[in-house]
Amino acid sequence: MKKYVxxxxxMSLLTLLIIVFVLFxxxxxxxxxxxxSERMSAEQIANKxxxxxxxxxxxxxxxxxxxxxLQGNFGKGTSLYNGAPIKTVLKTAVSNSFRIGGxxxxxxxxxxxxxGITAALNRGKFLDGFCTVFSIIGVCVPSYVFLIxxxxxxxxKIPVFPYFFxxxxxxxxxxxxxxxxxxxxxxTVARFTRNEMVEVMDSxxxxxxxxxxxxxxxxxxxxxxxxxxIPIVTVLAPLIVDLLTGALVVEKIYGINGIGKLMVDAIAxxxxxxxxxxxxxxxxxxxxxxxxxxxxxxxxxLDPRIRVxxxxx
Amino acid sequence: xxxxxxxxxxxxxxxxxxxxxxxxxxxAIRGVNLDLQKGETxxxxxxxxxxxxxxxxxxxxxxxxxxxVNRGQVLYRCREADGSEEVVDLLQMSKKELRxxxxxxxxxxxxxxxxxSLDPTMQIGPQIMEGMLLRTKLSKAEARARAVExxxxxxxxxxxxxxxxxxxxLSGGMRQRVVIxxxxxxxxxxxxxxxxxxxxxxxxxxxxxxxIKDIQSRMGLSVIYITHDLGVVxxxxxxxxxxxxxxxxxxxNVNEIFYEPQHPxxxxxxxxxxxxxxxxxxxxxxxxxPPNLLHEPPGDAFAPRNAFALKIDEKADPPLFKISDTxxxxxWLLHPDAPKIELxxxxxxxxxxxxxxxxxxx
Numbered sequence: 067m068k069k070y071v072x073x074x075x076x077m078s079l080l081t082l083l084i085i086v087f088v089l090f091x092x093x094x095x096x097x098x099x100x101x102x103s104e105r106m107s108a109e110q111i112a113n114k115x116x117x118x119x120x121x122x123x124x125x126x127x128x129x130x131x132x133x134x135x136l137q138g139n140f141g142k143g144t145s146l147y148n149g150a151p152i153k154t155v156l157k158t159a160v161s162n163s164f165r166i167g168g169x170x171x172x173x174x175x176x177x178x179x180x181x182g183i184t185a186a187l188n189r190g191k192f193l194d195g196f197c198t199v200f201s202i203i204g205v206c207v208p209s210y211v212f213l214i215x216x217x218x219x220x221x222x223k224i225p226v227f228p229y230f231f232x233x234x235x236x237x238x239x240x241x242x243x244x245x246x247x248x249x250x251x252x253x254t255v256a257r258f259t260r261n262e263m264v265e266v267m268d269s270x271x272x273x274x275x276x277x278x279x280x281x282x283x284x285x286x287x288x289x290x291x292x293x294x295x296i297p298i299v300t301v302l303a304p305l306i307v308d309l310l311t312g313a314l315v316v317e318k319i320y321g322i323n324g325i326g327k328l329m330v331d332a333i334a335x336x337x338x339x340x341x342x343x344x345x346x347x348x349x350x351x352x353x354x355x356x357x358x359x360x361x362x363x364x365x366x367x368l369d370p371r372i373r374v375x376x377x378x379x
Numbered sequence: 380x381x382x383x384x385x386x387x388x389x390x391x392x393x394x395x396x397x398x399x400x401x402x403x404x405x406x407a408i409r410g411v412n413l414d415l416q417k418g419e420t421x422x423x424x425x426x427x428x429x430x431x432x433x434x435x436x437x438x439x440x441x442x443x444x445x446x447x448v449n450r451g452q453v454l455y456r457c458r459e460a461d462g463s464e465e466v467v468d469l470l471q472m473s474k475k476e477l478r479x480x481x482x483x484x485x486x487x488x489x490x491x492x493x494x495x496s497l498d499p500t501m502q503i504g505p506q507i508m509e510g511m512l513l514r515t516k517l518s519k520a521e522a523r524a525r526a527v528e529x530x531x532x533x534x535x536x537x538x539x540x541x542x543x544x545x546x547x548x549l550s551g552g553m554r555q556r557v558v559i560x561x562x563x564x565x566x567x568x569x570x571x572x573x574x575x576x577x578x579x580x581x582x583x584x585x586x587x588x589x590x591i592k593d594i595q596s597r598m599g600l601s602v603i604y605i606t607h608d609l610g611v612v613x614x615x616x617x618x619x620x621x622x623x624x625x626x627x628x629x630x631x632n633v634n635e636i637f638y639e640p641q642h643p644x645x646x647x648x649x650x651x652x653x654x655x656x657x658x659x660x661x662x663x664x665x666x667x668x669p670p671n672l673l674h675e676p677p678g679d680a681f682a683p684r685n686a687f688a689l690k691i692d693e694k695a696d697p698p699l700f701k702i703s704d705t706x707x708x709x710x711w712l713l714h715p716d717a718p719k720i721e722l723x724x725x726x727x728x729x730x731x732x733x734x735x736x737x738x739x740x741x
Contacts, residue, residue, distance in 0.1 A: 293500055
């Protein structure tokens with residue numbers, strides 16, 4: 067097991083390194099650069115390039131970048147925020163996005179599980195149908211449409227929640243965006259939980275448990291959920307990454323200074339900000355790889371078939 | 380509630396079950412009667428889909444949710460630990476009541492496929508102990524000791540160590556032994572074995588059958604075997620119920636069924652059994668396939684596949700004709716007015732051989 071973990075961590079780091087390199091080269095060869103040519107003369111641009119080290123060979127630039135990165139230094143923006151250190155800007159954005167995304171994950175998973183379990187336990191009855199319809203709507207309606215709907219009813223018609231994100235009333239003003247972001251996760255988790263549970267409830271081992279007299283909540287908890295939840299972890303992982311890395315449109319509509327908004331600014335601002343694009347790309351990838359790693363390890367904890375090797379004595 | 384027979388422990392009376400499916404209603408069980416006496420072994424034999432498993436699942440409250448019991452009774456003589464005795468109709472009990480009072484404690488089941496019938500996320504020790512801890516006042520240590528004992532009883536070596544194994548670490552035969560240990564953990568009166576050896580290879584099959592037989596005599600269990608394997612039936616059963624399309628078409632003790640079968644379907648089943656001495660180079664199989672019970676045919680459901688079918692078979696379902704006190708068969712051939720029909724010669728020769736062989740062992 068220890069060996070397996072080390073191997074997985076090593077592979078993850080290697081993957082990340084490759085991603086950073088590809089990103090690094092890609093931003094430089096793709097169209098667009100950090101300098102708005104209509105406002106800068108050729109000379110100014112050349113000076114700026116030299117200042118940023120962009121005139122050096124790509125591999126040298128990469129080496130410089132990596133040495134700084136390994137010290138935890140993302141560098142400065144090439145055009146955005148007048149060259150403020152990326153770390154500081156990123157910190158605020160990450161904290162905003164993570165808190166709103168985290169709340170969305172909590173709501174989505176908890177309510178989704180609850181809906182899925184309710185549907186599975188009432189298979190074929192009204193509640194099951196209701197949950198199915200709900201999940202289809204939840205998967206189909208984009209979160210920002212739902213956000214606008216919520217804003218209309220709960221900020222305008224009944225003024226309970228603020229119209230826009232307010233960093234000073236953090237918890238209160240993150241409710242609307244979190245709820246609208248959670249809808250997709252909620253529906254996906256609900257649908258998946260329901261289907262997995264129904265399958266497990268039809269399995270031979272649940273029949274055997276019943277035939278030895280297990281029933282009710284013990285049967286559901288110990289035999290049905292325990293087995294149904296294992297595959298749910300897999301669908302949950304990418305959903306978590308999606309939510310943590312911010313939602314472009316929702317952040318824009320609700321005026322949240324999050325990662326999503328930062329990404330849009332980095333690409334579609336005054337010019338393409340190489341360092342921001344890179345920093346955000348690394349963040350996305352690291353999160354994704356990290357969560358996948360956690361899921362793989364969690365699988366081992368949840369599923370003895372992976373943890374304990376076959377016939378192992 | 381009264382039982383017909385005072386020695387009986389389980390009596391199924393006129394059980395009738397329909398399944399609701401998207402395609403329509405399937406009349407899967409059509410008036411089944413079955414008797415089980417204490418200490419006896421009864422087999423239910425039939426092709427896939429004849430309703431063998433459904434009958435026993437209904438009797439233990441494990442029927443799939445789309446199954447509807449139209450009528451019938453499953454009477455069980457429930458003996459409690461304090462010696463009190465009561466005849467209960469299992470079909471009248473709620474699921475919860477069944478699980479609490481009956482499943483595991485009185486009626487336990489062994490399923491067909493040991494590869495899928497154990498919970499993959501639970502060690503086998505806790506799986507055996509689970510029922511005990513729920514039902515009895517045994518402490519965890521006592522339940523554990525009892526579980527180890529049971530594992531030894533079903534012939535698992537290194538029982539103490541195996542308690543911590545997960546199902547995937549055991550072979551098919553071992554898993555089936557664990558399933559049997561689980562079934563025995565509640566000290567049941569009746570053990571229902573639903574094709575317990577179908578998924579196992581032949582050498583293991585024989586061992587598992589021996590094990591069940593051995594435990595049966597030691598613990599005084601009554602056993603119901605659900606199987607399509609007449610070889611298994613011949614080895615273990617006292618009484619045999621031959622089931623076809625949701626009806627029991629012939630019932631008798633094992634000698635009557637094997638040496639004096641009366642129903643053409645039983646003839647077919649016996650002829651289809653592989654046999655070393657048969658001179659034919661082809662193995663007989665019953666022509667056609669079981670009827671689709673979505674569209675219940677009028678008359679005898681077996682008639683279209685029956686070479687000996689009479690005209691009346693197309694119009695009316697035959698009643699059970701009595702041949703002896705223990706032997707009944709539902710075929711119009713037994714009607715006094717029916718033409719006398721000789722057994723197919725190959726089968727006749729075969730039954731003769733079987734009888735002689737049996738005599739040699741007596």
